[in-house]
Amino acid sequence: MPDSAMDGIDGRVPPGAREITTGQANRVWSVEGPTPYILKHYGDPRRAVNEAAALRLLTSHRAPCPQLLAASSGSSNPPWTAQAALHAKPVSIDQFLADLAEPLAAIHRIPGAHFGRLAGAGQHQSWADYLHDRLRMYAASAPSLRAVARLLHQEVDASDNAIQPVLLHHDLQPGHLLREPTGSRLLIDWELAISGDQTSDLARLAVRLDLDDPTPVLPLVSGADATAEGRLHLYWRIHLLADAALSTDRAVRERAAGRLLGPSVR
Structure with a gap:
């Protein structure tokens, strides 16, 4: 029912x-x-x-x-x-990052009970297990990028995996943040939500904003620790691999693959 x-x-x-x-x-x-x-x-x-x-x-x-x-x-x-129904309008692109900070901080204060999707998919006991599972799926969908996936597997194993899961929107982009007449901001479209490392939300946002470098979104996490920037770059490349492997838009796939394979990518 x-x-x-x-x-x-x-x-x-x-x-x-x-x-x-x-x-x-x-x-x-x-x-x-x-x-x-x-x-x-x-x-x-x-x-x-x-x-x-x-x-x-x-x-x-x-x-x-x-x-x-x-x-x-x-x-x-x-x-x-x-x-x-909401009496709200999308936040303008020039205000998007500034207006996102407060609602995103509220979301990231919600603890998760496991890693991965909240329901309807496999759940994982560690963040590394979740990332390895995603990388295997991307490599299977894009055989030409298996070498990239192997390197990312190694970086996941070498990274700080002592992560406490919190709620992530995991599809942050202009159009998903609305402002009500009262000034309150709301996040919509939660179908891709997971529990995981809050830095992954920022990395996916950097991909959606088509940034050549994800660092400008890092200030959205207050009090980020010393390893946050390295994790941000790692997750950014994992999300690029997801686009290169799974996007239905050829231009998106090619742009993501170009960033992964280009000399400017760490």
Whole structure:
């Protein structure tokens, strides 16, 4: 059964719903009614269950996120969530990093019980195990980059792995940070959320911002330890490998591979 039957929400697209889909993985509608909401249909059921789990966790910590109104059961096809409609607009690109700092700090204060996706996927007892698992998947998808993956495996083993897991958004980018009329900022689109090293959130952000060097995003972590910059560069290359191996956009794949193989990459 879904989490809620609020206002008859059952995952079906009601008459008059307005499609607002922007990505490729999901379809999204804005639904009017006594309780306006956003309906998401997911191409991957693991993403649906993960986003629902993330929103429940965030709500329990009163963190800056949309309210989950209802979610599908495991047998629903397609899987779906219904989230409260927000009276908010995306933060402008020139204010993005400044406005991200406060909500991101709140997110990174939420402890995790394990490493990896919150639900709907394998969970890991150590951060290194999670990273090795991801690297194996990327290498299998991009055989031409297996040598890069081998080097990254070695760097993971040599890095500081005494990491305490915290909640990560893991898809930070302009458009996923909204500002409400009151000035509050909210993070949306939690389907890729994991528990892990907060520095990985910054590394993925650097990839999404198309930075040649991830260092400018490091100040978003207050009180970063002496090893944080090295971990940031390591995770940045792991996320570049993910794009080079898995992106459906050829230009993204080629740009990521170029950064991995270019002389400027550490």
